[in-house]
Amino acid sequence: MSGRKPALGADLVIPALALAFAGYFFVSISDLAWEAKSNGVIIGTLLVALVVAQVVRIALKVARGEASLGFDALYRPREVFVQRLALVAITIVFIVAMPWLGLTLDLFAGMLAALYVVGVRRKTVLLGVSFTVAAVVYLLFIAALDSAFPHGPIEAMLAPLWH
Amino acid sequence: MSIDFLLGLFAHSFSLWWIIWPAILLGIVVGILPGFSPQNTLIMLLPLTLAVPVDHAFAFMVALYCANHLAGGVPAILVKIPGSGGAAATTLDGFPMTQKGQAQQALVLCFTASVFGGLITSIATLALLPWLSKIGLYLRSVEMVVVMLFGLTLIAVIAAKDVLKGLIAGLFGLLIGVIGTDHIYNDPRATFGFLELYDGVPLAPALIGLFAVSEALVMIEEKMIVTAEGRERATRSNWADTMEGLRIAARKWWHIVWCSFVGLFIGIVPGAGASIGAFVAYQQSRMWSKHPELYGTGIPEGVIAPEAANNGVTSGTLVPMMALGVPGGSTAAVMMIVLQYHGMVMGPRLFTSHPELAYGVFVSMVVAYIFMVLTILPMARYMARIVLFETRYLAPIIILVTVVAAFVERQYLFDMGLAVVFGVLGYIAHKTGYHVTALLIGVILGPIFEEYLVRALRLHQGNPLALFSSTTGNVLWVLLALSLAVPALRAWLRKKKEST
Numbered sequence: 001m002s003g004r005k006p007a008l009g010a011d012l013v014i015p016a017l018a019l020a021f022a023g024y025f026f027v028s029i030s031d032l033a034w035e036a037k038s039n040g041v042i043i044g045t046l047l048v049a050l051v052v053a054q055v056v057r058i059a060l061k062v063a064r065g066e067a068s069l070g071f072d073a074l075y076r077p078r079e080v081f082v083q084r085l086a087l088v089a090i091t092i093v094f095i096v097a098m099p100w101l102g103l104t105l106d107l108f109a110g111m112l113a114a115l116y117v118v119g120v121r122r123k124t125v126l127l128g129v130s131f132t133v134a135a136v137v138y139l140l141f142i143a144a145l146d147s148a149f150p151h152g153p154i155e156a157m158l159a160p161l162w163h
Numbered sequence: 164m165s166i167d168f169l170l171g172l173f174a175h176s177f178s179l180w181w182i183i184w185p186a187i188l189l190g191i192v193v194g195i196l197p198g199f200s201p202q203n204t205l206i207m208l209l210p211l212t213l214a215v216p217v218d219h220a221f222a223f224m225v226a227l228y229c230a231n232h233l234a235g236g237v238p239a240i241l242v243k244i245p246g247s248g249g250a251a252a253t254t255l256d257g258f259p260m261t262q263k264g265q266a267q268q269a270l271v272l273c274f275t276a277s278v279f280g281g282l283i284t285s286i287a288t289l290a291l292l293p294w295l296s297k298i299g300l301y302l303r304s305v306e307m308v309v310v311m312l313f314g315l316t317l318i319a320v321i322a323a324k325d326v327l328k329g330l331i332a333g334l335f336g337l338l339i340g341v342i343g344t345d346h347i348y349n350d351p352r353a354t355f356g357f358l359e360l361y362d363g364v365p366l367a368p369a370l371i372g373l374f375a376v377s378e379a380l381v382m383i384e385e386k387m388i389v390t391a392e393g394r395e396r397a398t399r400s401n402w403a404d405t406m407e408g409l410r411i412a413a414r415k416w417w418h419i420v421w422c423s424f425v426g427l428f429i430g431i432v433p434g435a436g437a438s439i440g441a442f443v444a445y446q447q448s449r450m451w452s453k454h455p456e457l458y459g460t461g462i463p464e465g466v467i468a469p470e471a472a473n474n475g476v477t478s479g480t481l482v483p484m485m486a487l488g489v490p491g492g493s494t495a496a497v498m499m500i501v502l503q504y505h506g507m508v509m510g511p512r513l514f515t516s517h518p519e520l521a522y523g524v525f526v527s528m529v530v531a532y533i534f535m536v537l538t539i540l541p542m543a544r545y546m547a548r549i550v551l552f553e554t555r556y557l558a559p560i561i562i563l564v565t566v567v568a569a570f571v572e573r574q575y576l577f578d579m580g581l582a583v584v585f586g587v588l589g590y591i592a593h594k595t596g597y598h599v600t601a602l603l604i605g606v607i608l609g610p611i612f613e614e615y616l617v618r619a620l621r622l623h624q625g626n627p628l629a630l631f632s633s634t635t636g637n638v639l640w641v642l643l644a645l646s647l648a649v650p651a652l653r654a655w656l657r658k659k660k661e662s663t
């Protein structure tokens with residue numbers, strides 16, 4: 001660690017996102033009345049000014065050789081970063097698959113995959129935790145509160161118990 | 164209101180224990196789940212509340228509402244995931260206490276501050292209802308702009324470690340908060356073409372993403388969420404820790420009192436809510452503290468202030484509904500639907516036509532808080548054990564269950580996707596030192612601030628001097644300036660004293 005320059009490239013990700021969003025925001029309000037844009041214009045202008053200040057601050061540090069433009073902060077430790085990406089991917093698949101599988105089965109499958117990804121290998125634990133979580137969520141959201149979650153085979157099978 | 168009448172109300176409320184207790188338990192369960200608001204639960208339970216007598220329905224709704232506000236602090240303390248916007252400020256000191264192995268004490272402080280904050284304000288409301296109801300009339304849009312600024316200055320406080328990063332996060336949040344149609348013409352702004360964003364960014368997915376998903380993605384780096392020392396302390400936790408939490412709360416009784424009144428006054432204003440109350444109380448608590456630099460490191464005052472305030476709000480939101488017929492918040496609006504279904508007309512006449520109901524609501528609240536403290540205090544010891552679970556079990560459960568909870572508020576799958584987007588944003592912010600709480604304050608307060616600001620300006624033909632046009636408003640401006648200047652002055656004097 002000693003002697004390594006701090007990688008500040010990652011510090012520019014939020015400013016870059018903020019700047020992109022502010023730009024889009026300004027375009028989307030360009031034709032609106034003052035009431036609709038006054039607040040956003042003030043906030044957006046201040047935000048752009050601060051982002052510029054942050055960029056200048058980091059650029060000066062890099063120019064002086066005190067920092068680099070690396071993105072280490074975002075993906076270190078590397079082995080955990082792969083798990084993170086996998087968890088995000090599983091969550092996206094979980095959301096996309098819900099209309100077909102229904103809440104309970106989808107959650108059971110999602111939990112199995114997520115637990116496996118983070119290193120749980122014992123089958124009893126994998127199945128037990130996934131089943132318990134899916135069952136509790138089913139009981140709370142479907143059986144007790146009758147929320148409008150997508151229904152699948154499990155909900156269809158258990159529906160006669162509650163209606 | 165005679166003593167006999169009041170005692171009769173208490174006796175009646177205690178006799179409804181069989182409906183208050185289940186409501187408390189349900190309120191605690193749904194309060195712990197991020198994104199699950201009391202109004203959603205009450206809407207889902209409308210068939211029940213419409214079917215029972217009105218006093219039973221009200222006792223049930225009030226107990227559930229109060230318990231929900233109390234329980235939001237539990238995940239905020241244990242896993243840094245607020246159960247509601249009102250508990251977001253609790254994460255600032257609650258979670259650091261957990262990391263130090265003081266989860267049980269933090270929970271006890273949260274429960275005590277919530278219960279006594281709620282009790283004090285319910286009793287105060289009962290005694291001062293006719294006068295309190297007038298506060299809503301004095302706090303109009305101009306004054307509310309200043310109240311909002313009290314909350315927004317917390318961004319600057321949070322930004323103290325790296326001002327630029329904190330302010331960028333806060334302003335980014337504020338700009339995200341402006342997404343949706345404007346308050347005057349309903350023109351869509353920055354909605355990316357999604358109809359689901361026309362009503363603005365929903366709070367639940369933002370809260371879940373920024374805190375729950377991002378925190379879970381970060382926590383898998385460590386085996387457990389507590390430090391090794393904290394783990395040892397948590398393993399040895401016993402009833403003495405609960406007693407220690409109670410002793411700390413007793414020593415800080417005045418803090419509980421004044422913070423709960425901050426919540427009460429903010430709750431009275433229609434449209435303001437627990438989030439604003441909690442942020443303002445935390446900000447004020449830090450501003451007037453003798454040791455503001457300790458806030459954020461895990462100190463009892465940092466847990467007490469937001470929790471006392473967000474439960475003070477519960478009494479406050481019912482004041483305009485009962486006294487003026489104007490719901491103080493969305494939960495109060497649902498309650499109003501139930502009361503109107505039962506033929507009750509809200510407003511001043513309710514106190515003469517149905518005094519047992521008008522005053523009974525606040526008596527039910529007092530009784531619910533009494534039941535609540537008996538129910539939840541013994542649970543602190545066992546709840547605190549959750550920090551002993553390994554993160555490889557906690558993280559997947561947190562991510563998937565909270566993403567599921569993001570659906571509940573509006574019942575759009577879109578909101579679950581939005582939670583993931585905010586999760587990734589929160590993760591990047593977390594890893595690069597942009598404070599997610601500053602981001603969330605912006606998202607929560609941004610739309611409300613804009614609403615009051617535009618309304619105030621429009622009433623005065625766009626003249627910004629309108630913000631200084633009322634006496635109450637000007638008093639609040641002075642208080643705001645004082646609350647910013649005095650701590651800075653004190654810090655400067657302390658530094659000067661140390662250097663000489």
